[in-house]
Amino acid sequence: MSFPDLLRTYPDLGAGIRGRLTANQPMSAVTWFRTGGAAQLLFQPADADDLARFLAVLPGDIPVLPVGLGSNLLIRDGGVDGVVVRLSAKGFGGLEQVGETRFRVGAAVPDKRLAEAAAAAGVGGFAFFAGIPGGLGGALRMNAGAHGAETRERMIELTAIDRDGQRHVLKNADMGYAYRHSNASQDFIFVEAVFEGVASDEATVRRQMADVIAHRETAQPIREKTGGSTFKNPEGHSAWKLVDAAGCRGLTIGGAQMSEMHCNFMINTGEATGHDLELLGETVRARVLAQSGVRLEWEIKRLGHFGPQGEIQPFLGQAGEAA
Missing domain, CATH: 3.90.78.10 (UDP-N-acetylenolpyruvoylglucosamine reductase, C-terminal domain)
Incomplete structure (x- = not known):
């Protein structure tokens, strides 16, 4: 399915934008399932200022969908209308230790990279991230977890940009975290967060990470x-x-x-x-x-939209159960 080119309909969208705008970009290239339809417009902002500027001029009736590393995402065959925002490692991949056990991290940073940085610094509490195949933006949104630990245990605050291009700082208590869930507005695109670990030592943390990685490699189809x-x-x-x-x-x-x-x-x-x-x-x-x-x-x-094979109803299957 091919969508109308938003850049032709709204030629001012690209004015002053430093990131990349691509019409009808196949999402199979950016999701781990390697399938699904196209994004009507894929935007890869240069940085948070670029993202804010773009959202401020984007007409309010155009949907916006933020996508991270694409590891926990199934795009339907009919594709996604509106704008898909994909944060790049270049613009949103910063990782800085800002305290003895505290890190400021961009939303495009892979979970396992934060685990590695914490281990190198002798900071505990992040080993579970070594077993989560995604990025921190998604982890913050869905309260990703593994091995009895969850993102909400480490997140102090995050910075988000709303649909109008305005910045917001949200504390942990603002997120309404529950199991694999947060109450944060769907209009918010997370751009960075501050995480707090616990004092430890590198050898201990690396043993914990090794256990997590070994379990993942032997029990999950990671390849x-x-x-x-x-x-x-x-x-x-x-x-x-x-x-x-x-x-x-x-x-x-x-x-x-x-x-x-x-x-x-x-x-x-x-x-x-x-x-x-x-x-x-x-x-x-x-x-x-x-x-x-x-x-x-x-x-x-x-x-996204269902493709030519039609809509799939919940609980459709041979068991004939519906809900």
Whole structure:
């Protein structure tokens, strides 16, 4: 699906902008699933000032979608209308130690890079980030976590730019953090944050990181085209155990498969469409609901328009359950 070129409709959008604007950019190039339709306009701002300037002149009826490293994101085959904002490492990849156990970090910094910097500085509390395949902007938005730790335990404050190009500083208490969730306005694009660790020593932190990395490499399909954990853990349950008990380990639809290695990971085996992946996920939800009575919730974000294969209804699948 090809969208009207916003740069032709609004020629002033690019005036004074130092970043890159690309019309009808395929999102398969910037998501870990390597599938999905195009962004009507992809904007890669040069820095926070460039982003603020662009948003200030962008007409208010044009949707804006911030995207990080694309590790937890499924773009549907019909693509995304409006503007997709992708923060670059060059403009939003700064990482600075600003106190004995405190770091100021750009939103485009990979989680594992913060873990490494903290380890080198002998600061504890960040080892869990070594096992999260994403960027800190996404971690801040969804309160990413692993191995019993969560982003909210380390975040002190963050800086965001709103839909009108205005800056905001949010404290931890402003975020309304819960399991894999925050209440921050969807209009906010996070550009940097301050994190606080705990005093430790490098050897201890590196042992912790090694344990996290070893678990990830032996238990997760990290070399596949995947989006990380597909479903959130329901209270009192492990999502993968529910998926396994419902007979969905290795379940395949088209080019999409629930991993044999870790059945809460959905993978693109080669030529999966966004439709294949989302249909597989909804089929698994239906089977789990039928087998256990538990309604799994997606952890992967699914965005954009459905493609020519049509819309996928929630809980569509062979189990015939609806919710």
